[in-house]
Amino acid sequence: MNNRGKYAELKATEYLKKKHYKLVDYNYSCKFGEIDIIVKNKKYIVFVEVKMRDENSIASPKEFVTYSKQQKMIAAAQMYLMRNPTDLQPRFDVIEVICKDGKIKSVKHLENAFQLD
Secondary structure, three states: OOHHHHHHHHHHHHHHHHOOOEEEEEEEEEOOEEEEEEEEOOOEEEEEEEEEEEOOOOOOHHHHOOHHHHHHHHHHHHHHHHHOOOOOEEEEEEEEEEEEOOEEEEEEEEEEEEOOO
């Protein structure tokens, strides 16, 4: 991952902490895939994909979370939950980080961005 991607993940983590989520894991990976950020609140354990794009990008960041990427995240989340059981409801979110001239312009949190099939 490049420095921009790490910076976007850091900003996304800061954003989530301000929304009273507790960081559980960061850059979790297994043989099935990887998850950028795992956080929790009183009700949910949230598996988060962070996507950064320039404001002039041809598509929104969430559109780059393809079906294939979603399936890999779901498989990785299932592995995580097998190893780390919880009573919390799992949820998949996307955080869009929009940049302009190399600086972060906005952070948008898309809750429940996709679900298990």
